[in-house]
Amino acid sequence: xxxxxxxxxxxxxxxQQLGSFDEKSYLSAKQLKPGDDPYREHAFNLQESDRLGxxxxxxDTRHYRCAALNYxxxxxxxxxxxxxxxxxxxxxxxxxxxxxxxxxxxxxxxVVMCAINPCKCGAFVGLNTPSxxxxxxxxxxxxxxxxxxxVRCLRNGRREGLIRSRVRGASSASASxxxxxxxxxxxxxxxxxxxxxxxxxxxxxxxxxIIDVISLDNFAYLAASADLRGGFDWSLHFKxxxxxxxxxxxxxDPTQPIRTPxxxxxxxxxxxxxxxxxxxxxxxxxxxxxxxxELSFRVWMCGGSLEILPCSRVGHVFRKRHPYDFPxxxxxxxxxxxxxAAEVWMDEYKQYYYSARPSAQGKAFGSIxxxxxxxxxxxxxxxxxxxxxxxxxxxxxxxxQKQQFxxxxxxxxxxxKLFTYSDMRIKD
Numbered sequence: 001x002x003x004x005x006x007x008x009x010x011x012x013x014x015x016q017q018l019g020s021f022d023e024k025s026y027l028s029a030k031q032l033k034p035g036d037d038p039y040r041e042h043a044f045n046l047q048e049s050d051r052l053g054x055x056x057x058x059x060d061t062r063h064y065r066c067a068a069l070n071y072x073x074x075x076x077x078x079x080x081x082x083x084x085x086x087x088x089x090x091x092x093x094x095x096x097x098x099x100x101x102x103x104x105x106x107x108x109x110x111v112v113m114c115a116i117n118p119c120k121c122g123a124f125v126g127l128n129t130p131s132x133x134x135x136x137x138x139x140x141x142x143x144x145x146x147x148x149x150x151v152r153c154l155r156n157g158r159r160e161g162l163i164r165s166r167v168r169g170a171s172s173a174s175a176s177x178x179x180x181x182x183x184x185x186x187x188x189x190x191x192x193x194x195x196x197x198x199x200x201x202x203x204x205x206x207x208x209x210i211i212d213v214i215s216l217d218n219f220a221y222l223a224a225s226a227d228l229r230g231g232f233d234w235s236l237h238f239k240x241x242x243x244x245x246x247x248x249x250x251x252x253d254p255t256q257p258i259r260t261p262x263x264x265x266x267x268x269x270x271x272x273x274x275x276x277x278x279x280x281x282x283x284x285x286x287x288x289x290x291x292x293x294e295l296s297f298r299v300w301m302c303g304g305s306l307e308i309l310p311c312s313r314v315g316h317v318f319r320k321r322h323p324y325d326f327p328x329x330x331x332x333x334x335x336x337x338x339x340x341a342a343e344v345w346m347d348e349y350k351q352y353y354y355s356a357r358p359s360a361q362g363k364a365f366g367s368i369x370x371x372x373x374x375x376x377x378x379x380x381x382x383x384x385x386x387x388x389x390x391x392x393x394x395x396x397x398x399x400x401q402k403q404q405f406x407x408x409x410x411x412x413x414x415x416x417k418l419f420t421y422s423d424m425r426i427k428d
Contacts, residue, residue, distance in 0.1 A: 265292025290337030
């Protein structure tokens with residue numbers, strides 16, 4: 001059963017909530033020219049995104065029982081941290097407006113913060129000439145966006161990437177709860193309250209919504225399965241996978257949280273003091289990639305837990321390529337970041353990482369002394385504990401080959417259902 005969210009706000013109410021922000025001028029300042037490839041700049045159909053404008057109604061993809069749940073009236077406030085680099089104005093504005101307006105009656109929203117990376121024209125994949133959509137200074141974007149009530153914008157002086165930008169945003173946040181969000185999302189009905197409630201009840205929980213799919217071609221909003229959790233293989237490649245059958249059979253309430261070994265990393269809620277206590281992010285990781293494994297291992301092994309909440313839904317545009325460059329190259333950056341995660345957290349099991357990703361051998365990954373010191377200080381459990389208690393379904397060697405063969409037989413009927421989500425690691 002599907003419910004439909006309320007239609008967009010009236011123009012009068014919308015103008016009041018936008019303050020002095022001129023949405024039409026903001027969007028019209030960067031438009032595609034006739035003949036331009038709509039996919040070139042952002043790896044999604046910019047023409048279709050711009051056609052939708054800054055707001056639209058989306059269907060409520062939650063289970064019908066979610067609408068009957070109640071949440072505390074005194075939920076703590078949260079700071080929503082959005083990092084972006086050369087993001088399309090229409091997708092960014094829908095992200096911000098859906099945040100602010102969807103939870104506007106709820107006191108739990110403190111401020112939306114945009115930690116922006118400086119614009120670097122012509123630095124996209126397959127692009128050799130300066131971008132016509134990148135002519136305005138990113139400082140102007142910051143100035144314009146902060147005209148929206150509750151929005152504050154931080155601009156980095158140089159390219160820092162998602163990881164260090166999130167740390168900066170979190171350090172500047174005033175609220176006790178941090179909500180991390182990508183810049184090409186649209187939030188669904190009552191998306192925030194379930195996550196804030198769970199963190200309020202236990203500050204060591206790190207919670208994520210079910211991530212619905214926004215088509216990169218026509219921007220259709222598609223419901224994701226509520227039977228998936230985050231997983232990975234030994235090369236530290238993220239994947240969505242079916243909840244283990246024994247857990248699925250034990251779930252008698254479709255609104256119950258789903259334990260997950262790892263999170264995709266783009267959208268989650270976490271107590272700020274717990275985030276700081278656990279060491280924030282590994283800021284020696286670069287740009288994007290691998291930070292979700294490092295955070296997930298650290299949360300589980302150092303006293304916390306990870307959950308996906310079926311009653312929280314957020315749509316995300318999943319792209320087939322990164323629409324920006326990596327200074328050291330995509331592959332080398334991912335190897336550096338995942339190798340740091342493996343060396344710090346995977347103990348003797350890191351041999352399986354190197355077996356699955358032999359190209360990582362001998363590649364530079366920097367000093368990990370401070371992260372090893374942090375692990376000892378926090379008295380974290382060994383990776384063997386993680387394997388036995390959190391992700392026993394992850395096999396290795398001959399066991400892994402046998403499991404893959406068995407799973408292929410048992411779940412062959414649902415391949416068509418899963419393929420859409422199997423490779424959707426959120427890109428910043």
